[in-house]
Amino acid sequence: MKTIIPQPLPVPLAKAYRLLNHGPTVLVTSANGSERNVMAAAWNMGLNYEPALVSVVIDKATFSRELIEASGKFALNIPARGIAAQTLAVGRVSGRDLDRANHVDKFSAFGLHTFTGADATLPLVNGCVGWLECTLIPEPHNQTQYDLFIGQVTAAWADARVFSDGRWTYGADTPTDLQTLHYVAGGTFLTVGDAFEVSPAAPLG
């Protein structure tokens, strides 16, 4: 994997939803004791401005779910095209099926490097362009009935090359490897294209 040096700058919590607004696929990272994991999730969205809340769907069968319910926290990492192959892979393999006794986890298996932000126990993934560290807000009915998890964002970061002043800055000169990933199906993603600005339509006379 090409190593992309992260350049994370803090994002104010009230603007954290802006990282998810345009609908990127995310990598959900989690850790509990000596175990850690990463999975892909296309089903995520902002839920509130202040406090900053987000939601994400985490299937009952996943190892991530076990770690998140035990630790009460998770992070949403926004992968860029440079790690598209790894994003696809960690969405297909379960951390449960790796040689965990020999310290093989999905990060090491697929060459994903990590760093930490505000929480020293929560892995954040290199090659991503945005990161939201979250505390789980326990909602047993939602978790059981819908696999729906709600988190309060406690710290947020973005790659200054593509996000500044509270907004994405994608344009024609953005390196392809920094584009966010928008999952279609199979092994296919859509990339974000150029930003464009519109004025709201005026009411008809």
Add this chain to the structure above:
Amino acid sequence: MKTIIPQPLPVPLAKAYRLLNHGPTVLVTSANGSERNVMAAAWNMGLNYEPALVSVVIDKATFSRELIEASGKFALNIPARGIAAQTLAVGRVSGRDLDRANHVDKFSAFGLHTFTGADATLPLVNGCVGWLECTLIPEPHNQTQYDLFIGQVTAAWADARVFSDGRWTYGADTPTDLQTLHYVAGGTFLTVGDAFEVSPAAPLG
């Protein structure tokens, strides 16, 4: 507004989530008796395959919420770039503030044309490229606490020019007006770019 003739083809319910997977901003439409409304929502996501469930955040202050809670249904329409200005406008103006006594609603105020799908009472918006008709699954705690609404998809449609065989078909030759909208902030959207395919990363040896 340029009139775009809708070419909606049915989407199997088990594939309806694919319409939202890549994170488009949606238009939420609703109707109750003689009233109807439309609002924009960046916070939406798939929630389940079968039955097909979706979720969307609908603020307490909105007129749409009143109509949805009264009628028990709503539709998610996926607007394309051809109606970006209208999408922005209906996200900023409340249906409550229009001259409803004289039958002015947000559709007529901003020149949005509608048609109907399976439910003859639920307006679907021309100029969109995907449509999901939904029955509200009442979840009072989620609605009150988080403004979070869950719907079961009862019918889904897509514009055959950009969606077929259960997936988006965006490419270099797709007319710009048919690109989905991915909201950034202010009056700025990102468009979807080209699709690309990757093979999942192989585990490191």
